[in-house]
Amino acid sequence: MTPLPAGYRLVDLSPDRLHDVLTLDTWAFPQGTSVATLADLPSPLTWSRARGVEADDGELVAMHASYPFGSFPVPGARVPVAGLTWVGVHPGHRRRGLLRAMIDDHVARSLGRGEPVSALFAAEPAIYGRFGYGRAADDLRLTVPRGAALRDVPGAQDVRVRLEQLDRERHVDQVLALHASVDRPGWATRESAELRAAFGTDPEAFRDGAEPLRVALAERDGDLVGYALFRRKEAWKPEGPRGTVRVREVVTTDPAAARALWGVLLDLDLMGTVEAWVPVDDALVHLLVDVRAAVPRLADNVWVRLLDVPAALAARRYAAPVDVVLEVQDALVPANAGRWRVTVDATGTASVERTDRAADLTLDVRELGAAYLGGTSLASLAAAGLVHEHVPGALAPAAAAFGWHVPPGCGWVF
Numbered sequence: 001m002t003p004l005p006a007g008y009r010l011v012d013l014s015p016d017r018l019h020d021v022l023t024l025d026t027w028a029f030p031q032g033t034s035v036a037t038l039a040d041l042p043s044p045l046t047w048s049r050a051r052g053v054e055a056d057d058g059e060l061v062a063m064h065a066s067y068p069f070g071s072f073p074v075p076g077a078r079v080p081v082a083g084l085t086w087v088g089v090h091p092g093h094r095r096r097g098l099l100r101a102m103i104d105d106h107v108a109r110s111l112g113r114g115e116p117v118s119a120l121f122a123a124e125p126a127i128y129g130r131f132g133y134g135r136a137a138d139d140l141r142l143t144v145p146r147g148a149a150l151r152d153v154p155g156a157q158d159v160r161v162r163l164e165q166l167d168r169e170r171h172v173d174q175v176l177a178l179h180a181s182v183d184r185p186g187w188a189t190r191e192s193a194e195l196r197a198a199f200g201t202d203p204e205a206f207r208d209g210a211e212p213l214r215v216a217l218a219e220r221d222g223d224l225v226g227y228a229l230f231r232r233k234e235a236w237k238p239e240g241p242r243g244t245v246r247v248r249e250v251v252t253t254d255p256a257a258a259r260a261l262w263g264v265l266l267d268l269d270l271m272g273t274v275e276a277w278v279p280v281d282d283a284l285v286h287l288l289v290d291v292r293a294a295v296p297r298l299a300d301n302v303w304v305r306l307l308d309v310p311a312a313l314a315a316r317r318y319a320a321p322v323d324v325v326l327e328v329q330d331a332l333v334p335a336n337a338g339r340w341r342v343t344v345d346a347t348g349t350a351s352v353e354r355t356d357r358a359a360d361l362t363l364d365v366r367e368l369g370a371a372y373l374g375g376t377s378l379a380s381l382a383a384a385g386l387v388h389e390h391v392p393g394a395l396a397p398a399a400a401a402f403g404w405h406v407p408p409g410c411g412w413v414f
């Protein structure tokens with residue numbers, strides 16, 4: 001364990017520390033919202049998983065927490081994952097090793113709970129690689145011109161799209177049930193009671209001048225076949241109204257639902273552009289006649305850290321049989337370091353065991369995390385010098401086996 005610097009101690013956090021937690025939060029994330037306003041919102045924290053760092057005088061100067069994703073989707077399976085979140089260090093106490101000590105604490109506690117994997121969204125991409133987190137998924141940020149042409153999909157006219165103000169009580173069950181039905185690695189769902197309670201939280205201070213959160217509900221014969229959370233912000237320019245639609249979360253169950261939903265979102269009156277972030281393979285990317293006009297921009301999505309390498313590797317499924325020896329480097333969790341033989345059978349199931357056999361490939365646990373959800377190819381990591389092939393011909397079958405037919409990604413930031 002990395003010791004805390006002198007003068008600090010790790011403590012459990014509980015709901016009676018809410019005011020301290022929110023005060024620290026406003027120091028770490030200068031969002032301009034008062035602690036009193038934040039205190040009125042339902043907290044998404046599972047308090048038994050929240051830990052703080054106190055200075056000598058008892059002030060809370062750093063914290064981290066994790067969301068319990070008991071059923072986190074990975075290729076072909078579901079795995080208990082600790083979703084690292086609410087990481088913050090007071091700026092007056094930064095760069096003294098508090099985050100490093102908190103990461104050690106997070107790793108030990110997650111392993112103690114039997115969670116072989118941790119995942120997160122990074123506030124800044126430069127922070128977490130050093131702790132063995134790899135960029136496991138990307139998403140696309142699109143800025144689509146209003147009225148952009150979409151290809152036709154038969155049956156789209158049979159889907160009715162209703163626009164409503166998001167109302168937690170009325171929408172939470174059906175919307176989250178549809179969300180949980182998506183089969184995509186990395187697609188975390190709001191499993192805990194606290195995350196469900198916080199769903200749709202929409203204080204005015206978070207809206208940046210835009211309207212309250214709306215929901216577009218796509219229905220066929222009365223059944224929900226898709227939804228999108230969105231809000232509009234108007235802008236009156238000399239050339240005319242040029243408002244922006246911000247689309248936050250889109251789920252559709254079939255192509256006609258996707259065509260109908262995007263057709264409505266892309267054609268709202270007084271709007272000029274639609275800003276959406278979507279999985280890299282979202283139906284919209286293929287429906288747009290002119291994808292270039294949407295100015296697609298790639299951004300990092302979920303980051304993954306394998307805490308227990310053999311358990312994590314055995315828990316997912318693989319796209320093809322393979323027999324490969326991986327030499328894994330892990331400076332933070334020595335139990336993961338060394339040679340692992342991964343043998344995948346015809347059903348895509350792996351057995352993973354320590355071996356004395358010579359390594360086929362060498363890589364850091366960070367790269368293994370990047371490849372874990374099937375979206376980052378071991379071959380492309382090798383091309384960047386991050387995976388080393390010792391036995392010619394070993395890389396290609398390993399890269400094929402670790403890949404997956406659905407790109408990973410998560411539709412909301414946790």
Ligand SMILES: CC(=O)SCCNC(=O)CCNC(=O)[C@H](O)C(C)(C)COP(=O)(O)OP(=O)(O)OC[C@H]1O[C@@H](n2cnc3c(N)ncnc32)[C@H](O)[C@@H]1OP(=O)(O)O
Pocket residue numbers: 028029084085086087088089090093094095096097098099100101120121122123124126127130
């Ligand atoms: C999953 C999430 O919750 S993401 C949210 C993360 N939180 C934020 O971004 C809020 C604002 N920032 C902060 O609260 C803090 O600056 C933190 C949490 C990012 C870092 O905390 P610190 O206690 O300063 O980090 P610590 O001193 O342990 O640094 C550990 C290492 O990370 C590096 N590091 C820390 N922050 C950053 C950063 N923002 N960018 C690049 N490197 C960083 C340090 O230089 C150090 O490197 P070294 O090991 O080579 O010496």
